[in-house]
Amino acid sequence: xxxxEPALFARINKPDSALLKTYxxxxxxxxxxxxxxxxxxxxxxxxxxxxxxGRGGAGFPTGLKWTFLPKDHPGPIYLxxxxxxxxxxxxxxxxxxxxxxxxxxxGIILACHAIRxxxxxxxxxxxxxxxxRVLDAAIRECRAAGILGNNILGTGVCCDIVLHRGAGxxxxxxxxxxxxxLEGKRxxxxxxxxxxxxxxxxxxxxxxxxxxxxxxxxxILYRGTEWFKSIGVPPDPNNPRDPGSYGxxxxxxxGHVNRPCCVELPLGVTARELIEEHAGGVWKGRRAKAVxxxxxxxxxxxxxxxxxxxxxxxxxxxxxxGLGTAAVVVVDDQTSMVDVLYNCCRFMSHESCGQCTPxxxxxxxxxxxxxxxxxxxxxxxxxxxxxEVAGSMGIIPGTTICGLSDGxxxxxxxxxxxxxSEFEDYIRSRKASxxxxxxxxxxx
Amino acid sequence: xxxxxxxxxxxxxxxxxxxxxxxxxxxPALHLVHDTLRAVSREAIVEIAELLELHPAEVHDTMTFYxxxxxxxxxLGRHRVWFCRSISCMLRGGEELLETVCHKYRxxxxxxxxxxxxxxxxxxxxxxxxxxxxxxxxxVCHMNVNPASASALIDKL
Numbered sequence: 001x002x003x004x005e006p007a008l009f010a011r012i013n014k015p016d017s018a019l020l021k022t023y024x025x026x027x028x029x030x031x032x033x034x035x036x037x038x039x040x041x042x043x044x045x046x047x048x049x050x051x052x053x054g055r056g057g058a059g060f061p062t063g064l065k066w067t068f069l070p071k072d073h074p075g076p077i078y079l080x081x082x083x084x085x086x087x088x089x090x091x092x093x094x095x096x097x098x099x100x101x102x103x104x105x106x107g108i109i110l111a112c113h114a115i116r117x118x119x120x121x122x123x124x125x126x127x128x129x130x131x132x133r134v135l136d137a138a139i140r141e142c143r144a145a146g147i148l149g150n151n152i153l154g155t156g157v158c159c160d161i162v163l164h165r166g167a168g169x170x171x172x173x174x175x176x177x178x179x180x181x182l183e184g185k186r187x188x189x190x191x192x193x194x195x196x197x198x199x200x201x202x203x204x205x206x207x208x209x210x211x212x213x214x215x216x217x218x219x220i221l222y223r224g225t226e227w228f229k230s231i232g233v234p235p236d237p238n239n240p241r242d243p244g245s246y247g248x249x250x251x252x253x254x255g256h257v258n259r260p261c262c263v264e265l266p267l268g269v270t271a272r273e274l275i276e277e278h279a280g281g282v283w284k285g286r287r288a289k290a291v292x293x294x295x296x297x298x299x300x301x302x303x304x305x306x307x308x309x310x311x312x313x314x315x316x317x318x319x320x321x322g323l324g325t326a327a328v329v330v331v332d333d334q335t336s337m338v339d340v341l342y343n344c345c346r347f348m349s350h351e352s353c354g355q356c357t358p359x360x361x362x363x364x365x366x367x368x369x370x371x372x373x374x375x376x377x378x379x380x381x382x383x384x385x386x387x388e389v390a391g392s393m394g395i396i397p398g399t400t401i402c403g404l405s406d407g408x409x410x411x412x413x414x415x416x417x418x419x420x421s422e423f424e425d426y427i428r429s430r431k432a433s434x435x436x437x438x439x440x441x442x443x444x
Numbered sequence: 445x446x447x448x449x450x451x452x453x454x455x456x457x458x459x460x461x462x463x464x465x466x467x468x469x470x471x472p473a474l475h476l477v478h479d480t481l482r483a484v485s486r487e488a489i490v491e492i493a494e495l496l497e498l499h500p501a502e503v504h505d506t507m508t509f510y511x512x513x514x515x516x517x518x519x520l521g522r523h524r525v526w527f528c529r530s531i532s533c534m535l536r537g538g539e540e541l542l543e544t545v546c547h548k549y550r551x552x553x554x555x556x557x558x559x560x561x562x563x564x565x566x567x568x569x570x571x572x573x574x575x576x577x578x579x580x581x582x583x584v585c586h587m588n589v590n591p592a593s594a595s596a597l598i599d600k601l
Binding site: 441 | 469505532539542566568
């Protein structure tokens with residue numbers, strides 16, 4: 001394989017990488033006028049032909065999503081950018097926004113042109129204060145240079161971006177939760193259909209795309225679909241429904257590794273390569289016990305599954321929910337899976353929006369059962385109970401409106417099926433591992 | 445006597461042109477009021493609702509959904525420091541870091557030090573996992589924090 005040259009991260013190590021002049025010196029915006037002169041449908045077709053799949057977690061083909069908009073709609077049509085990056089272990093959007101905001105802005109303008117939108121709302125999680133200030137400055141630079149606003153670069157195309165800060169809720173990363181939040185309401189996901197492409201933000205047709213997806217759009221327009229398809233994993237010839245996993249991906253590696261990092265690689269790298277070659281191996285000379293493949297809601301890989309390719313299809317082959325955000329979190333062999341699973345369940349319980357009973361109650365009871373196990377009061381039947389609760393919540397069993405619940409159930413299903421003997425030993429030993437730090441947080 | 449100053453009202457009104465309706469300004473308005481007054485009181489909710497042409501219950505509903513906003517019974521200190529407790533930080537000592545700081549400054553998560561300097565919070569994933577454990581001081585992230593460096597940051601506030 002030829003050496004891989006980063007595209008999304010081509011500029012991030014340059015001095016002043018966030019400034020307009022740095023981006024322009026690198027050829028950024030140089031062909032924007034040309035692209036905006038193309039028919040919107042042609043831009044959509046390029047993105048469709050590239051095979052780009054959404055980078056936010058679900059992996060839906062981006063170009064196809066754009067074609068779901070009603071034809072000849074009088075407007076307005078909106079683009080909502082999902083920058084509510086909150087999946088534990090994930091931080092690649094932060095790099096893109098802080099270090100190369102213009103690559104994102106150009107992707108937003110191109111996407112708006114393709115979907116005939118003149119207004120993009122960028123929903124940014126509140127915690128990303130630096131991203132907010134960098135993006136705000138970059139948007140101002142663009143307005144002053146005629147790259148955003150009315151009649152962009154004399155093409156007659158209009159586009160502006162509104163930065164909208166969230167208030168610390170994971171559910172706002174769900175696309176209809178994000179829309180409700182933007183409208184000023186509690187972020188309760190909507191029942192679909194209608195999908196946002198038909199009736200979304202302010203009841204108008206809306207496309208919701210992730211930050212990394214839109215940065216890929218910029219790269220695809222400049223480098224071409226052939227370039228994009230030369231990277232990654234082609235569709236499985238034995239599976240006619242597999243659209244493949246093309247293009248570069250920003251992988252995040254954190255947890256018990258020597259050098260936690262965010263690295264751009266072709267889709268399909270294995271978890272082992274990421275840990276050994278890019279993150280400096282497992283820390284303290286230990287071995288990995290479990291690895292989260294794409295944010296905690298995707299479940300766990302066991303130590304024997306580290307050669308799983310992290311493309312859109314790989315994690316699913318070993319019982320994980322999917323590739324998710326490609327955020328890899330490494331758990332070493334000295335750490336209890338009971339403690340790790342408790343952390344995941346506590347997160348999901350805290351972040352469940354409370355709209356659907358199976359999720360609100362399921363996440364809370366799974367956390368309580370694990371709390372009991374961790375005080376030494378667990379019973380082996382608790383494991384079956386956890387599996388029963390996990391199996392009854394989510395879109396897959398058909399009991400909830402959104403996928404948060406599937407993501408809450410998956411770490412439970414994977415941890416107990418792949419590490420059952422450890423859970424049983426823990427319960428039988430009657431040991432307790434609740435820390436005083438956790439008690440301090442439980443008071444609240 | 446109104447709770448929101450004319451200056452604050454002007455800032456909220458300046459958000460209107462960005463959105464097709466005033467309700468969408470609920471979160472921006474709550475942020476502006478919360479940042480300035482360090483809490484969103486019942487009176488403030490009523491005044492925000494008037495500005496946005498909403499019922500106060502609608503503003504209250506949105507405000508309380510997000511655990512982010514404090515009401516007048518528990519206002520923010522001058523600074524707010526968040527300690528991440530999610531998986532990557534937990535694996536590298538984030539929870540113990542929070543505990544150490546709480547003991548040192550004699551405060552529970554969610555509460556403010558008696559001198560009003562700092563409100564301590566636990567946070568779910570702050571998105572800085574490559575620098576775990578990480579903390580957020582107001583909205584600026586600090587990575588690879590230990591008890592000593594956290595104290596140094598706090599003492600400078």
